[in-house]
Amino acid sequence: MLPVMALEPTTVMTTDGVPPEDAFGYWSDLICAEFVQLEARALDTRRFAGSIEHDSLDDLCFSVVSSRGQRVDRTRRLIAASREEVVLVSIQLAGTGSVRQAGRLARQSVGTMTFYDSTVPYTLEFDAPFRQLIVQVPRAMLPVGVLGGATAVGLAPHGPGGVVADFLLGLHRLRRTHPAAAAVLVPHAVGLVDGALRLAEGSGSWSAAAGSAHLRERVHRFVAAHAREADLDVNRVATACGISRRTLFRVLAEGGEGFTELVRRHRVRRAKELLRAHPGRLLSTVAHESGFGGEAQLHRAFRAVTGTTPGAYRGTNRQ
Known part of the structure; x- marks a missing residue:
């Protein structure tokens, strides 16, 4: 049974009710607060209007933007x-x-679905009224270099690309009606965005080897983030990554590592950090x-991974 989650109301921000001469200045402040710091220019400041409907789901943010023509620069x-x-x-x-x-x-x-990266300059241009769904995904949730x-x-x-776009649109709708079910699907959404980025980078091609590498990296990221939790097991990791146990074992084996070894390595890494920070x-x-x-x-895991004991490691670092 899915847990009961409180549904936070959708936040609606609009220029309605703002004096026409102040509408675009108000809009500029809105988009900087909702997304990232931007420079915006309206095609017609005298008749400008816009609105943003904002929802959040775990680490993902969904925004439906409706606006008249404008240009936006991230410098x-x-x-x-x-x-x-x-990643937007x-x-x-x-x-x-x-x-x-x-x-x-x-x-x-x-x-059409398009990606842009907040850490690199970009320009958005709209010559007439438009409407978009923008999903913000923390860069840390995606593989480095993707x-x-x-x-x-x-x-x-x-x-x-249309399949991924439809999934994100459906997830946005589901968040408003069944937030607990939507939260379960967040890891799948991130995985699909990851795959769509690879499709965009490869002009529509995605080899089996690249797919396995992508899955392996996703498993590694989840284990690294949750290794300190004692109840972490293969079923939980497979579910979170949207794959079967068999697929999880296969992609790890292709990388020359087993599930137990992966978890042990990350737990030892965490122990080393604690021993250094808190001797x-x-x-x-x-x-x-x-x-x-x-x-x-x-003690057993530390010796297997590092060749020494936690006590000896702590003593060396003290010196």
């Missing part, structure tokens, strides 16, 4: 002055537009905070 100066590191997934719902980033240009029509050639590349609604902490406490069942388990 190097703004990037240097801020710390936002997100844009799905065009009405109207047209374009995304420029890293020397590429993607034209956006209804159904964005190289994937931004400002449009994925058409007919094909694999006076009891080994039993270090074991518990690293995900081990007790001090004896910590």
Whole structure:
């Protein structure tokens, strides 16, 4: 049975009720607060109107943006002055537009899905009223380097990109009606975004080897984030990554590592961090905070991975 979750209300921000001469200035502040620091210019400041409907689901943010024509720039100066590191997934719902980033240009029509990276300058242009769903995914949730050639590349609604776009649109709707069920699907959403980025980077091709590497990296990320939790097991990792136990064991074996060894390695890494940061902490406490069942388990795993004992390691680092 899914847990009961409190449904936070959708936040609606709009220029309705704002004096016409102040509407675009108000809008500029809204988009900077909702997304990242931006410079915006309206095509017609005298008749500007816009609205944002915001929902959040775990680490993902969903925003439906409806607005009149404008140009938006994320500059190097703004990037240097801020710390936002997100991947923005844009799905065009009405109207047209374009995304420029890293020397590429993607034209956006209804159904097109496009990515852009907050850590690299970009420009968005809309010549007329438009509507989009924008999903913000923390960059840390995606593999390092996956964005190289994937931004400002449009994925058409007919094909694999359309499947991912439909999933994200459905997840956004589900979040408003069944938030607990939607939360269960978040890891699958991140995995699909990861795969869509690879499709965009490879112009629609995704080899079996690349797919296995992608799955393996996703498993590694989840285990690294949760290794300190004593109840971490293969069933939980497989479910979180949206794959079967058999697939999980297969992709790890292709990388030359088993599930037990992977968990042990990350728990030992955590124990080493604690021993360095807190040299006076009891080994039993270090074991518990690293995900081990007790001090004896910590000792065996530590020696297997490092060739030395936790006590000797702590003594060396003290010196």
